Amino acid sequence: MKILDRYILVTYLKTFFSVFIILMFIFVLQTIWLYINELAGKDLDIWIVLKFLWFVSPRLIPLVLPLTILVTSLMVFGNFSENYEFAAMKSTGISLQRAMRSLTVFILLLSFTAFLFANNVIPWSEYKWQNLRRNIAQVSPSMVIAEGQFSQIGDDFNIKVGEKSGDRDQFLKDVVIHKKDPSRPNGNFTVIIADNGELASEEGSNTLSLILKDGNYYDDVQQKDPKKQLRQPFAKSYFEEYAINIDLTAFNNTDVEKENELSNQNMYKMSELFVEIDSLSVSYSKDIRLFSENMYYRSGVSKFSDYTKIDSVSTDTLETILNIFPKKRQAEIVDMALNNIKGTIQSVGSKKNEFKVKTKRLNKFEMALHDKYVLAFACIILFFVGAPLGAIIRKGGMGLPMVVAIVLFLTYHFIGIFAKNSAEDGTLHPFIATWLSTVIMLPLSVWLTYRATTDQGIFDIDSFVQRIGRLFGKKASDNELPE
Structure with a gap:
């Protein structure tokens, strides 16, 4: 060098x-x-x-x-x-x-x-x-509790708060709690709603106290008689202050080195991205094909495969077909057709959102590769x-x-x-x-x-100035020419 x-x-x-x-x-x-x-x-x-x-x-x-x-x-x-x-x-x-x-x-x-x-x-x-x-x-339950969405603390509580405040986010507003009961594992039958709440615990303690104020306690009553259960009975009570103790042993023993199963487009190497993109593309194409076939069969057109001119059926022909049936039956057929159309539109709308999510994910993987x-x-x-x-x-x-x-x-x-x-x-x-x-x-x-x-x-x-000057100079000389 x-x-x-x-x-x-x-x-x-x-x-x-x-x-x-x-x-x-x-x-x-x-x-x-x-x-x-x-x-x-x-x-x-x-x-x-x-x-x-x-x-x-x-x-x-x-x-x-x-x-x-x-x-x-x-x-x-x-x-x-x-x-x-x-x-x-x-x-x-x-x-x-x-x-x-x-x-x-x-x-x-x-x-x-x-x-x-x-x-x-x-x-x-x-x-x-x-x-x-x-x-x-x-590590901190107050950080796990997010505003405006349900957050799970432990195995028994799903908590949603409207707003958090305080130097440690310990003060809560608009608290909604779904409490699980181990004796009734098939659902959340207890709902607690409170206007305010506070997270409190003593230093070194493995118990977190959630103190709720001005709220209601709802508990679904399970009946053995199916007819009585159709009435959906429940018990309701009002409280000025209600305390819930949450075991923090699992939080205090949290291992920050624990390996979780995580995946997004930024965690893949090129070789892995090629495989993932190919897999997502094949799956996406397959889903579109299956959905289109399903909608085709639901439409009932496949039943008329022997008729070569099914696409050219006019409104008069459809009215003629309806006239074969009694008046009452005609109304039922029309209502059934309208319901099928509404169901098809709803199905297409939901699938459209699902395909949009899949398209977005596939596009993110392709951008991560480039x-x-x-x-x-x-x-x-x-x-x-x-x-x-x-x-x-x-x-x-x-x-x-x-x-x-x-x-x-x-x-x-x-x-x-x-x-x-x-x-x-x-x-x-x-x-x-x-x-x-x-x-x-x-x-x-x-x-x-x-x-x-x-x-x-x-x-x-x-x-640039010289060219502008020449341009204006040429125009001036053209204007001075004798007529």
């Missing part, structure tokens, strides 16, 4: 690692801010918190690495231009392409490493993070956006280059987010949505590289 290549590479690497550490620190702080509710107030060891952050860090790389390359390229090449180092290189016959040679090799190696990282490390860390997150959620390739190509393309742009603007440091880099990266990132959101519901193909932002940046990188290597600015203002 020549001295010039070593100098450029070392300068780039120093800035690269500095920017990477700073950006990684910022994104980790953002992660702490997002998940502070899941970590605070649970008496977790600092080792568990650090492990949580360690597992969540790899999923930040697809954001941090491309931004780091863009910022570093702008800063380094802006410094070279600002300090006239590129001018000195060009005076000795060294072009911009030649100066970028060592960095191009580094970026290619880095892109390949990013691809391997996305294919191997990120799926592993995603599973570890989601697994640890679920185990941490079981994301592994996109990360590698994004590193290369953003380098060829940042490096020539830094040489053109001729400004280094953390000021203007940082602003330009953030604007470019936010544009790149937001295009990708909007495209992926559109792809989830089937508006865009997953392949197009995943590659769209990178493909948009590709011509920009080619154009900037061409402008920088030919010693041109982003816009040639002098040439």
Whole structure:
């Protein structure tokens, strides 16, 4: 390696690692801010918190690495231009392409490493993070109880609250509890509704007291006589204060290292994604085929397979067929047909929602597959956006280059987010949505590289002004011609 290549590479690497550490620190702080509710107030060891952050860090790389390359390229090449180092290189016959040679090799190696990282490390860390997150959620019952939905605590209670408050979320409003009875295992026969509640427990105790205030207690009465049971008898009582003791032994013995069965598209490697996508596609196609066949048989058309012109039956013909039956029977036939149509419409509507969910899941898996390739190509393309742009603007440091880099990266990132959101519901193909932002940046990188290597600015203002002047000058001369 020549001295010039070593100098450029070392300068780039120093800035690269500095920017990477700073950006990684910022994104980790953002992660702490997002998940502070899941970590605070649970008496977790600092080792568990650090492990949580360690597992969540790899999923930040697809954001941090491309931004780091863009910022570093702008800063380094802006410094070279600002300090006239590129001018000195060009005076000795060294072009911009030649100066970028060592960095191009580094970026290619880095892109390949990013691809391997996305294919191997990120799926592993995603599973570890989601697994640890679920185990941490079981440490504190107050965190398990979510607002606006039923949450199970232990084996006997399903609790729903409208609102939580307090420094430990111990105060509850609009509490609904479904209590299971071991002697009646076939359902939830006891319902407790209270306006307010409070979670209280003594330090070191394995019992949690749920104190309910101003509520009602409903208990279904099970009758042996089927006729009496049809009346659905129940017992109701009102209480001003009612305490429920919940055994916390299972929560206090929660193993945060326990391996749960978790699965989402970000936990798969490429080889596994190919298998999963193929399996989901086959299953999806099979479900559509079976549903269409089922609807065809339900319509009754298959019974008229011997009639070749069944599609051309007119309204008059149908009325003639109805006239064969008595008036009372005709009304029954019409009502039956209407009910069948309504049932078919409901069935199609429910299946439509089911297929929409399956389509969304399949699209997510396809996007997860392409994301592994996109990360590698994004590193290369953003380098060829940042490096020539830094040489053109001729400004280094953390000021203007940082602003330009953030604007470019936010544009790149937001295009990708909007495209992926559109792809989830089937508006865009997953392949197009995943590659769209990178493909948009590709011509920009080619154009900037061409402008920088030919010693041109982003816009040639002098040439633009001259062309405008010639245009107006030509119009003025045309107006001065004699008639």
